[in-house]
Amino acid sequence: MTAASLETELIGLPLSSPVINGSGTFDAIAAGRVFGERALSSENFPFSAYVSKTITEQPRAGNPPFRTWEAPAGMINSIGLPNPGLAHFVEDHLPVLRQLPVPLIVSVMAEDRDGFSRLVEGVTAAGGVSAFELNVSCPNVHSGLIVGESGKEVEGLLDRLGSFTDLPLIIKLTPNVARPEEIAEAAEAGGAAAVSLVNTLKAAALDPASDRPWLGAGSGGLSGPAIRPIAIQQVRSVSAAVSIPVIGMGGITDGESALDFIRAGASAVAVGTENFRDPLAGTMVRTELARALERRGIETIGELRGAAST
Amino acid sequence: MLPDRPEPPLGRRLLSVVEARDEGAFRLLTLLDDEGPEPLPGQFYMVTRAPDWGGGLGRPYLPRALSFAGTTGMANGVSIEFLLDEVGPGTRELSRLSPEDECWVAGPFGRPFSRAGELTEGAAGAVLVGGGIGIAPLAPLRRDLIARGVPTRVLLGFREPAAAGGVDRLFGCEEVRVAYEAGSDSPARVTDLLSVVLAGDDAGRSAVYSCGPPGMLEAVRRMCADRGVTAELALESPMACGYGACFGCAVPRRDGGYLRLCIDGPVVRGDEIESAEAGEAGS
16 A cells, blocks of 8 residues: 655645644753654654744733643633744744754734734744734733734734735634634635634633642633544534634544544644643644545555545 | 763663652662763752653653762662652652653763862861752762861751651761751751851851751751851752753842853852842742
């Protein structure tokens, strides 16, 4: 039997496999420091594209502890987007990240459209970046609306950013809305190259020893296999609603669960929380995905994409 | 690569349990590592029961960060000892392992203890202060210090004799003073022992190393700071990944912002942090 090919294309980028990482779940720079530079070689790097941790204009220290809570088959986090800010990112991190053996997608977040504009303009000018993922799980300070919860906000943001970068823009969809497909439709109408989903589900845990919440920020987001069935359904409905590519994620732990997202309509999949349990989770998912295709006698993932969408 | 520590194997690996036994109130788990380097005192591993855990209620889910309590060079690798206190679903699963079982292990990770001379210029000796399960990382540190000819005093504390374990096995009987807060003729805290030691003439030339519950660590940190004695503390925090990916193990820095305990620690100098009570998590 012919070996299954995992090669694919996403928003114009040729990828060696559909397996990338979720933003904020793998710090390539830290991995290089901890495991050595070999961790970032083309032979060892676990993903076919790398999505950075979210960058903001100004540096952010992140939320006070505690930042994580182990949940049944998952975890809640409220990390608070610690990052060095645009200037330091461009100066110190980008030179390392653009040396990675895979395309680089930079995740950005701002409080308003002007902030997003300055971020994408600054990073685009620095060069070496293949696309942006817009983290829209934050309020627009002017409208007070969480951008990702409002189709109008998403479309307006994309409309504005078009004049500041030629790079493809991916909207990271929040699952904390009644109809994520409506936000996806607005993203498509606004010119997004793709949508990625799901971000974490809003969640909280209580301190066993007091009546306060456990997390320093009060609440956080749930990830891991616990949310996978919700993510699968959202990927199905979003895939059915838009014709731009969908990057699916939410509790992927192995080849079969990655294939579930592809059957639900995803063009690529992202491994997130599983990276915390296994630093080479991306490699494992990719290897198992190839085996899962071979077991089905299928040569390319395109043959299965959307097989189980709505 | 971080210069002060050995390079761990890439990813995680399956290691066999070679010994599992009770040590007083604790469980001693020994794994045979046929792939990794010899760890440095203060470092830790991320450990999961294999083939995978995730019990009936879905926990444990994340690996557990465990400081090693000792190593022995073997013909086919390094045997690594861990001291376990059953405080939650993860440590419960690990406490139930027996020889032939396997664990997923990543590491060794983290910043190790400094050499005595690096911590305190012209160090005349070292004082190790441990509490409860926190005695574990001090055991290999003591062996290392003694091998380097550093005079080393060991002060250990437990709630009560019934809550103690592993002292003889990990430290030997000599040169170790143990305080019990209750259940003995002369109840005392380990910090009471430390204050006597720090009252000595050569205290300023001591390097203090400590690991234990946050309240004890914070008391050690303050006592040392008040007396101008340098101290290194091995801290604990909820930790999802162990290699800098999740940014979950944040501990406030004294000069603002946070350190990532998994790569900037778990060993920190007392003057690097605001307080040692920022985090404790049963797991």
